[in-house]
Amino acid sequence: MGEWIPFAEGRYRVExxxxxxxxxxxxxxxxxxxEILEDSQGRRRLRxxxxxxNALLVELLDGGEELDLVLDLGGEFKYRLRHPDxxxxxxxxxxxxxxxxxxxxxxxxxxxxxDFTVLMSxxxxxxxxxx
Numbered sequence: 001m002g003e004w005i006p007f008a009e010g011r012y013r014v015e016x017x018x019x020x021x022x023x024x025x026x027x028x029x030x031x032x033x034x035e036i037l038e039d040s041q042g043r044r045r046l047r048x049x050x051x052x053x054n055a056l057l058v059e060l061l062d063g064g065e066e067l068d069l070v071l072d073l074g075g076e077f078k079y080r081l082r083h084p085d086x087x088x089x090x091x092x093x094x095x096x097x098x099x100x101x102x103x104x105x106x107x108x109x110x111x112x113x114x115d116f117t118v119l120m121s122x123x124x125x126x127x128x129x130x131x
Contacts, residue, residue, distance in 0.1 A: 004107035079108040
C-alpha cells in the first residue's frame, strides 16, 4: 500500500484537516500532522494526528460511524482518506479537545483544486458556537 505516498520520510504539517460524515457535516481537526515512515521492506507508511473537540466528534458520529478525512497539505497537495482508523480520547465535556490518531485503511485519493473547493463548499462545519 506504500506506493501511493508521494512524500519522503518525515513529518508534514497539514494546513487544514476536516473529518467528514456521509451527509457532508464536518469538524475541523487542529494542529494536524502526517508522518511518513519506511518499513523494513522500503514501503512508505502514513500515520497522523490532530486535535478535535471531543463533544463535536461525538455529535458528528451521530450521523454515522464511517468518516472520511480531508487533508490540505498546501498547494496542489489535497487528499481524501476514506474511512481511516481513528483512535481518540474519551472525555466528552464541551470545549475539551484531545488528540486523535489516524491510520489509512486504503490509499488516499488525490483531490484537484476544483474538486477540493466543491467538496468543501458542501461541508457544514459543526462548532461549539451555535446561533
